[in-house]
Amino acid sequence: MLAKTVAVVNQKGGVGKTTTAVNLAASLGFRDKKVLLADIDPQGNSTSGFGIYKKDLSLSSYDVIMGTASAPEAIMKTEFKNVDILPGGLDLAGAELELADSPHREARLKNALAQVKENYDFIILDCPPSLGLITLNGLVAADSLIVPIQCEFYALEGLAQLISTTRTVKRLYNPYIDIEGVLLTMYDGRLNLTQQVVDEVKKGFPGKVYSAYIPRNVRLSEAPSFGQPVLYYDKSSKGAAAYLALADEFLKKQ
Numbered sequence: 001m002l003a004k005t006v007a008v009v010n011q012k013g014g015v016g017k018t019t020t021a022v023n024l025a026a027s028l029g030f031r032d033k034k035v036l037l038a039d040i041d042p043q044g045n046s047t048s049g050f051g052i053y054k055k056d057l058s059l060s061s062y063d064v065i066m067g068t069a070s071a072p073e074a075i076m077k078t079e080f081k082n083v084d085i086l087p088g089g090l091d092l093a094g095a096e097l098e099l100a101d102s103p104h105r106e107a108r109l110k111n112a113l114a115q116v117k118e119n120y121d122f123i124i125l126d127c128p129p130s131l132g133l134i135t136l137n138g139l140v141a142a143d144s145l146i147v148p149i150q151c152e153f154y155a156l157e158g159l160a161q162l163i164s165t166t167r168t169v170k171r172l173y174n175p176y177i178d179i180e181g182v183l184l185t186m187y188d189g190r191l192n193l194t195q196q197v198v199d200e201v202k203k204g205f206p207g208k209v210y211s212a213y214i215p216r217n218v219r220l221s222e223a224p225s226f227g228q229p230v231l232y233y234d235k236s237s238k239g240a241a242a243y244l245a246l247a248d249e250f251l252k253k254q
Contacts, residue, residue, distance in 0.1 A: 003036070003120035004254070005113065006180055007142035012158050013129035015150040016185030016214060017041075019224075020246075021126035022049040023239070024146070026229030027247035029082035033121040036075065039088030040065070040109065040134050046126040047087040050078045051227025054089040062091035064112045065137060066098065071112045080232060088126070096133045105133060106173055110141035131165050139169045144180035148214075149201055151187050151194045156204060179205065181253070183246065184213040212245040 008021040018041065025037040039046040040061050044054045054060075063069035064086065075084050099105040113123060127138040139145070145166065149155050170177050182205045188194050202209050214220070220239030223230040230239040 001121070002117040003123045004144070005117075005123040005125065005142045007125040007127050007138040007145050008148065009125075009127040009135060009138060009145050009162065010147050010149065010159075011129055011131045011135070011162055012150075012154075016148045016183075017129065018043075018045040018049060018126055019220060020146065020148045020183060020185065020214070020243075021124050022046050022224070023220075023229050023231065023243035024247060024250070025083050025122075025124045026080050026231050027243045028122055028124075028251070029080060030231055030244070031247055031251065033082060033251070034119065035083045036086060036116065036120045036123045037083060038086040038109070038113070038123060038125045040092065040138055041088055041126050041128045042090055042092040042134075043128075044087065044089040044092075045224065047085065047089065048227060049224045049229065050080065050083070050085055052076065052078070052085065052087055054087070057087050057089060060091060061086050061088045061109075062095055065092070065095055065108045065134070067108065067112075071116045075116065080229060084120075092128075092134060099133055106136050106140050109137035113141055131161065136165075136169065139166060139177060140173045142174070142177055144178050146180050146183055148183045148185045149197075150185050151191075151197045151213075153193065153197075155197045156200060159204070179208055181250070182209045184209065187213040187215050210246060210249055212242060212249050214242045214246070215239070217242070 059069045059074040125138045127135045217239035219234040219237035223233035
């Protein structure tokens, strides 16, 4: 069996995209699945979220996308159960320009990951908060997308653009891509607005919204500064319970 590749994507920043990529990967690993987290966001936050210092990296997803290193050379083991990482960092910010004139520039990541797909059950891609060439590489490489949406007034703004980009990718490069699910983040059930956003999102994505939602949680916000997924930082926290529930719901649908 080849790994299923899932891109965590939303061009809006601050919606819990990296938090979701890190914690879903860790939770799936905890549930005995072999997982590769590929950090293709120039901010490299998934990499530091797993306790890896970006300054110490000799190879990263940049080298893999540019073709100067293979995926097996750049992938690192993490200290967390069943999870490896293809680390990312600032070099990626320049990759868009460097790739601009390359042939098949949109399929660089897909081709690179093909070498390691049989080693994993799932590959999770943490995409940049933009719809540029690196995110396009993520969409071309992915079998499906998870879209984290913050429970706030402007939640659905910009999603039309993401959906239209996904349709274009489906038509031109990757006929199989589909939305795996929509994840509500920064959920606060005490607010009327939260319920309005939930209803609105369910209307926009019928049958695609996970019943697991991610609450606002202090432990979840603290965990990255300790270089750990929340499950390892504080297993008894609401954040850890929420991501394990998401992993279980995700696995049920496979």
